Amino acid sequence: MYPDTKELVASLASIMSISGQEERGREALCSLLQPYFDEYIPDPSGTHIFVKRSGRENAPKLLLDAHFDEIGMMVRDITEEGFLRVVSIGGLDRRILPAAEVLIYGKETLYGVIGAVPPHLQKAGDHKKTPKIEDLLIDTGYDGETLRSLVDIGTPVGFYEKTASLLGSRICGRSMDNKACCAAAVLGAAMVKKEDMAWDLYVTLSAREEVGMASGCSAAAYRIRPDAAIVTDVTFAAAWGVREDESGKMGAGPVLSLSAVTDRRLTEGLLQLCGLRDIPCQTCVDACDTGTNATMLSLVGAGIPTAVVSVPITSMHTYNETVDTVDIEHAAALFAAAAGEGGLHP
Numbered sequence: 001m002y003p004d005t006k007e008l009v010a011s012l013a014s015i016m017s018i019s020g021q022e023e024r025g026r027e028a029l030c031s032l033l034q035p036y037f038d039e040y041i042p043d044p045s046g047t048h049i050f051v052k053r054s055g056r057e058n059a060p061k062l063l064l065d066a067h068f069d070e071i072g073m074m075v076r077d078i079t080e081e082g083f084l085r086v087v088s089i090g091g092l093d094r095r096i097l098p099a100a101e102v103l104i105y106g107k108e109t110l111y112g113v114i115g116a117v118p119p120h121l122q123k124a125g126d127h128k129k130t131p132k133i134e135d136l137l138i139d140t141g142y143d144g145e146t147l148r149s150l151v152d153i154g155t156p157v158g159f160y161e162k163t164a165s166l167l168g169s170r171i172c173g174r175s176m177d178n179k180a181c182c183a184a185a186v187l188g189a190a191m192v193k194k195e196d197m198a199w200d201l202y203v204t205l206s207a208r209e210e211v212g213m214a215s216g217c218s219a220a221a222y223r224i225r226p227d228a229a230i231v232t233d234v235t236f237a238a239a240w241g242v243r244e245d246e247s248g249k250m251g252a253g254p255v256l257s258l259s260a261v262t263d264r265r266l267t268e269g270l271l272q273l274c275g276l277r278d279i280p281c282q283t284c285v286d287a288c289d290t291g292t293n294a295t296m297l298s299l300v301g302a303g304i305p306t307a308v309v310s311v312p313i314t315s316m317h318t319y320n321e322t323v324d325t326v327d328i329e330h331a332a333a334l335f336a337a338a339a340g341e342g343g344l345h346p
Contacts, residue, residue: 002190005325006171010163012179018072018156019089022046022207036190045219046207052189054197060346062199062339063226064185065217065293067209070175071317073157082144083137086157090210093317094130101160106151112138159319169325176321180311181232184328188335196340209293217293221300227346228266229306233292237312248312250324253280254331257308260288261295266307269344273337279330
């Protein structure tokens with residue numbers, strides 16, 4: 001048995017994992033994923049390592065890497081009036097912050113709302129300006145003294161926890177980047193039967209990708225020393241204002257990266273698998289940079305052959321990122337096929 005896709009994504013998205021805070025969700029994560037793996041290995045980098053073994057002696061190791069961290073904020077000041085000032089962690093879209101609902105992960109988890117100036121009181125031209133994050137205030141309803149007893153400077157702040165179903169197979173909510181791909185990796189591991197496995201499968205839910213550090217995946221890969229790696233991350237989906245040649249279509253399957261930093265043989269093997277197993281897929285050209293952990297991962301140790309398999313997403317880096325669960329399931333099917341007999345060759 002393997003998990004329902006929507007439920008798995010929603011459960012993963014509900015675990016707070018703002019960059020630098022990935023370890024806080026360890027207990028909930030292990031409880032959720034324990035049925036699908038043989039072993040859990042914590043890594044000092046904050047990366048979570050899950051292992052499913054084939055039972056074969058000296059089996060090659062296949063690594064599936066999906067960054068677990070999400071964008072968010074950090075408290076930098078608490079005003080006398082009881083408002084919070086924050087700084088961003090990762091690439092927040094500042095245009096959507098006013099009036100956003102947030103959670104403050106202090107000594108208690110507090111609900112808050114980012115203040116917004118009513119249009120009636122805005123000055124001429126204000127509606128054309130993107131607010132600076134340092135000018136925004138979070139209102140919790142508490143006075144300054146009470147708030148200081150519950151929240152410390154440096155406390156993480158994230159978007160309000162919710163995952164909603166849209167029509168058909170699409171869902172939206174916070175941290176679909178990259179919980180959608182975490183779900184694809186976990187689902188792929190759950191789908192492949194032990195007796196069919198040709199590889200020992202390592203799934204790394206890695207830390208700190210959103211703050212430009214690939215140290216989480218690199219440290220874990222150095223520990224594992226895999227024979228091959230697949231990085232799975234979100235990519236841009238076709239939408240208004242996004243060029244066709246820099247996006248994938250939602251519902252048309254995962255997107256495989258054609259790039260100078262990915263392994264050509266491994267990528268070609270995945271494309272052939274899609275054809276053999278009737279798994280819908282797409283390709284994109286990421287000439288010199290995939291924007292993922294792949295570049296650093298490929299250089300770990302003596303070098304790791306690395307490919308990139310992405311899931312298209314819209315409204316990236318907002319609190320309503322939207323993904324099609326069909327793409328997650330097709331990506332998972334590809335990962336299961338890659339780890340099984342007749343899949344990828346070491």
